[in-house]
Amino acid sequence: MTCWIGVASADHVSAGVEGGFAQLGHGRHDAVKALHRDDWLVYYSPREGMGKGAPVQAFTAIGRVTSDKPYHAAQSMDFNPYRVNVDYFPGVTPAPIRPLLGFLNLTRDHVDNWGLLMRGPKRRITPEDIRCIAKAMGLPSDNLTRIE
Secondary structure (H helix, E strand, O other), rough: OOOOEEEOOOHHHHHHHHHHHOOOHHHHHHHHHHOOOOOOOEEEEEEEEEEEEEEEEEEEEEEEEEEOOEEEEOOOOOOOEEEEEEOOOOOOOOOOHHOOOOOOOOOOOOHHHHHHHOOEEEEEHHHHHHHHHHOOOOOHHHOOOOOO
């Protein structure tokens, strides 16, 4: 089991949660090929829309990967992104990143320039970090014990 932060606009995260999938890096295979069944994925959303809209700067969804490997999705005639299926936890609330910066292994030594760490489609994180984020999102503690 590996823990990941995926980076996507809040609009794109909402579509993924509604559809039960994750799509990273605009659907590139290399962005999702490292995600495997039972991996944890939490989304960080910098803005409402892709490159536009109001800043969000929060963790917006969390779940477990259920696919064995990425697959092509038929989204439109000229866009067939790679995806993995994700079982998202319902009822969580977005957790702003700023209050967590000093606590996350990923950011605690980079509090002044944490935004650079949130560029690109995904980042591998520690189980401690995903537990901290999940708790901030209000994920019930019985789910947190499953993070190894």
